[in-house]
Amino acid sequence: MADLTMTRLHEVMVILQSVSLVFYFIDYLNKEPKAHRIAVWLLATVSILQTLFLIMYIMETKRFPILSLFEGIYFYAWLIIALSLILQLVFRLDLPAFFLNIIGFIFMTIHTFAPNQMEQSAVGDALRSELLFIHITIALLAYAAFSLSFVFSTLYLILYRVLKKKKWTKQFSRLPSLQQAENGMTLSILVGVPLLFVSLVLGLEWAYVSLDIFTVFDFKIISSFILLILYIAILLIRKKSRFKGTNYAWIHIYAYLFVIINFLLGSQLSQFHFWY
Structure with a gap:
């Protein structure tokens, strides 16, 4: 049940980040402040969920999650999204943040639907x-x-x-x-x-x-x-x-x-x- 809950959490993060990309794209080409605000809030929600999962994982394993490729991909995605938010909220660099968000989305997707995870998990077929x-x-x-x-x-x-x-x-x-x-x-x-x-x-x-x-x-x-x-x-x-x-x-x-x-x-x- 815990594995299934975590899987659902990651799927929610992927969906929220994909919707965020839509609003970022609208803002970038159409200069829509409202779309930009929605995109930032969605990405911030993803970042909060990622951070909560990271803390839970550290508490469960009692170590920092970078000892495998699977863990490293997730931590890398977390860093990319956090950096994207910092660039936007602190330095107002929206375009670099937009492209970072794309990279973060790709790696978050790879982590969520990783082959190793599917092979080792009982919910692998459902994930596919x-x-x-x-x-x-x-x-x-x-x-x-x-x-x-x-x-x-x-x-x-x-x-x-x-x-x-x-x-x-x-x-x-x-x-x-x-x-x-x-x-x-x-x-x-x-x-x-x-x-x-x-x-x-x-x-x-x-x-x-x-x-x-x-x-x-x-x-x-x-x-x-x-x-x-x-x-x-x-x-x-x-x-x-x-x-x-x-x-x-x-x-x-x-x-x-x-x-x-x-x-x-x-x-x-x-x-x-x-x-x-």
Whole structure:
């Protein structure tokens, strides 16, 4: 029961940190103070939980937990997250803290779903199943966010055409404004990009601990990373104001076509992805 409780605690920390990454990403690209505050509070919660677990572990083992790779990874993740908080709260260095948070998340995930832990623990099979479940769920949430960006881009083009031809009728009164549609496109992928990144990290971890034969050159993995890079590029282009208006909307539509290809065709060509 104690092992199961600790496992659940670590899973909660991974989820909280992944949500924190989403808000950090929104703040970094959209300058949202509220998103930044939420991200810091979530990361602080993770740090407190990590510290409590570290103290409990020291009290139980009566030694400092750095004598094995498994323990060292956890302590390293704890240091990284603590340093991230110090950089933000003391030195106001938000960007370095953001990247440190990504590194901390990766190592926290490795620790939580480590192969040795799964082999030695009675809940190993359950951990694999839950890791796969979380990976798929977050991936689908990312796809949903990209779908929303496609909807907003389509509405933008419809509204632009209606206004340009001056054919406004009461049937179009429920359409958002051009600015609202454009903001909706950006916000949707601001959420989708970090979710996809988190899903990819969890997916790679699941494949490593669960599959006898695993290669990163699987079609689904490559296409998913291309999709991630594509949407990051869209955000960077948008930030530099190189594309606006209808051009920005069309980019979202073309990117979403790649989402559909990755979702449907990628699974068919993958060695171990069965449907999603």
